[in-house]
Amino acid sequence: MxxxxxxxxxxxxxxxxxxxxxxxxxxxxxxxxxxxxxxxxxxxxxxxxxxxxxxxxxxxxxxxxxxxxxxxxxxxxxxxxxxxxxxxxALRLSDRLGGHLVSGHVDATGIVVKCVPAGESYELIVRAPETLMRYITPKGSITVNGVSLTVNKIEGHEFSVNLIPHTLAMTNLKELKLEARVNLETDMLARYVARLLNIQGNAD
Structure with a gap:
């Protein structure tokens, strides 16, 4: 974890x-x-x-x-x-959980469609597979190349996140180019909730 x-x-x-x-x-x-x-x-x-x-x-x-x-x-x-x-x-039980719970099991890859300055930060827009979009929500968490990020907005099959200067300095996200593929892991809590709702719906 x-x-x-x-x-x-x-x-x-x-x-x-x-x-x-x-x-x-x-x-x-x-x-x-x-x-x-x-x-x-x-x-x-x-x-x-x-x-x-x-x-x-x-x-x-x-x-x-x-x-x-x-x-x-x-x-x-x-x-x-x-x-x-x-x-x-790997996370130890005594560590602070500064990001969110990440399993390290990548769901799929996405494609960088835009990375533009937004004040001192950058807005990164990624196109995700349709199958992942049900687990991605504004203000929710997503992992891009292992980096815990907060989703700002969603349009169609694309989501945007904000890359602050510290994130750019400490990760390889500053090296991303248009059309680059990135590893995506959705929030595991969202996946579990969706799974439970699906099971409940089938039971009804």
């Missing part, structure tokens, strides 16, 4: 194929940037661009993870060496 408050920006330094009978994914080497790995051990979870991944090995200032083909099919930004990625260590 995570909060969507990014702790560092790292970089994918190596991408190697896994080709075994059980796995056709990738092994990634990731430079941790300023992320403190002193309390991280093999088997721990780290969110990489919003994707919950398991640490398979550690070295000075870096770690490796294995990524399944299914995860690669549902996400973006993990399969290119040189990509800068948002990093967050």
């Amino acid at each position: 995570f909060t969507g408050i990014i702790q560092a920006v790292g970089e994918v330094t190596s991408v190697c194929s896994i080709d075994t009978q059980c796995n056709t994914g990738l092994t990634l080497g990731i430079s941790a940037g300023t992320l403190d790995l002193s309390d991280v051990k093999q088997g721990d979870s780290i969110a990489v661009n919003g994707v919950c991944l398991t640490v398979t090995a550690l070295s000075a200032g870096a770690f490796t993870v294995d990524v399944s083909q299914e995860t690669l099919n549902c996400t973006q930004g993990l399969d290119q060496a040189g990509s800068r990625v948002n990093l967050e260590k």
Whole structure:
């Protein structure tokens, strides 16, 4: 479990194929940037661009993870060496919940359709798949590349969020370009409520 408050920006330094009978994914080497790995051990979870991944090995200032083909099919930004990625260590029960509850299980990818200055901040507009829009609401939470953000408004299949200077300085969102694909995770509470309402509706 995570909060969507990014702790560092790292970089994918190596991408190697896994080709075994059980796995056709990738092994990634990731430079941790300023992320403190002193309390991280093999088997721990780290969110990489919003994707919950398991640490398979550690070295000075870096770690490796294995990524399944299914995860690669549902996400973006993990399969290119040189990509800068948002990093967050797993939430501890004693931590402050500064963002919102984030599982690290990406729902789908969206497309950046606009990123324009709005005072000292930027307005980011993302087109999401139609299947996700029922879980996205104004003033609700959404995770974009692992970053917890508040939805400002919705128009059709697009939603907008505000990127304050601190968010731009601490994440890789400042590097987004038009038509870039981003990892999206909707608010898990919204998903549970929708699921319960659907079950209740079917029961009626």
